[in-house]
Amino acid sequence: MLLLPSTLDNIVAFVKTSAKAKRPRLEICPYGTVTLIAPRRFSARHWQGFLRDNTGWITQTLERIDHHRRQAPQLHTIQPGVIHLPAVGATWHIDYSNQQRRGAIESQIEGGQRLTVRAGDNHEHLKHLNAWVRARAHAVLPTRLREISEQTELRFSRINIRAQKTRWGSCTRSGTISLNQNLLFLSPELADYLMIHELCHTVHMSHSARYWTLVKRFSPDYRLHESRLRHAANQVPLWAAGARQRTAQPGDTVIRLTMPI
Ligand SMILES: [Zn+2]
Incomplete structure (x- = not known):
């Protein structure tokens, strides 16, 4: 409701x-x-x-x-009929069914891809949709990070995919990069930029002048991307951002x- x-x-x-x-x-x-x-x-x-x-x-x-x-x-809907994942240029058509077998099942349809979400109620279908976004993120984000790592010659040690509410990514001293699964909802340019931002932290941990000089070398428009990232949460559907609708x-x-x- x-x-x-x-x-x-x-x-x-x-x-x-x-x-x-x-x-x-x-x-x-x-x-x-x-x-x-x-x-x-x-x-x-x-x-x-x-x-x-x-x-x-x-x-x-x-x-x-x-x-x-x-x-x-x-x-804004809690039952999306279509899900766009701009970062990978994919559009999914979503069907809902309350069949016995639970989960989210992918299939090909004419002109696109379909996801059938089998769930008993709204709460359950949101759980399946979020798990599916995470699986998509696991399927594509590590590959892209490795590509950018090779292009920039900035090495990282490990990658985590997370459903973080407040951060797009992070990088530890040991070179572990965590990426937010909701990067899939951003443009490819912005998702790539976030990866460059984190990879540059493998060289300089803090946002120092030397850090930004390094970022600028790989992304001359980094200021524009930084400001877009600050507002990018608007591009994530509420159901994926972890927002819960309060009901009576x-x-x-x-x-x-x-x-x-
Ligand atoms: Zn940073």
Whole structure:
């Protein structure tokens, strides 16, 4: 069930009372579900007042989510019909089935590739989709890193593929490079650049002037790539970024907010 409001003047919020909460707090999940975490002593009258006082922040946040959703609907759905992996130029058509055998099964179809996700519920199909992204990443990212390593003559010792939430990659002193599986959702240029960035850390660990001189040798446009990387999380579908849609839980009160015009 998706509770993202279709119009911003009709907002549904969950109220969760908490014994631990000292003061009321608002949360908006990346899918647009508004939750008020309220102390026990807070009454229904207080809820409405608190929400009204925070109307500005709520509408601004929901407008931002709504704008992003309209620009890239496929990144916001929890049941994608198509998955684009720009880094490898691949498009997958996704089918869902609740057959007994579980998992994500790849097949070829006319004009592309198909992935059939067999799962009992949303939670389970997201698990299979994420495991599949990881398998795709394992299939392609190490090969690409080795190619770039050969071109640049920057050696690394090991590679890890991870589902990191906050980093695109990292490099240890011993030369182990970790890459985020969600690099698959970036452009090939940006994914390549991230690998150059990490490979240069095998020579200079810190972001020193000498480090950037080395980066520039292999990627003259490194400043542009760095700034794009900072905003690149926007290109990852919410289901792959680990965002969970909050849904009503036992004990929640569901209230409908009517925003003042
Ligand atoms: Zn770095």
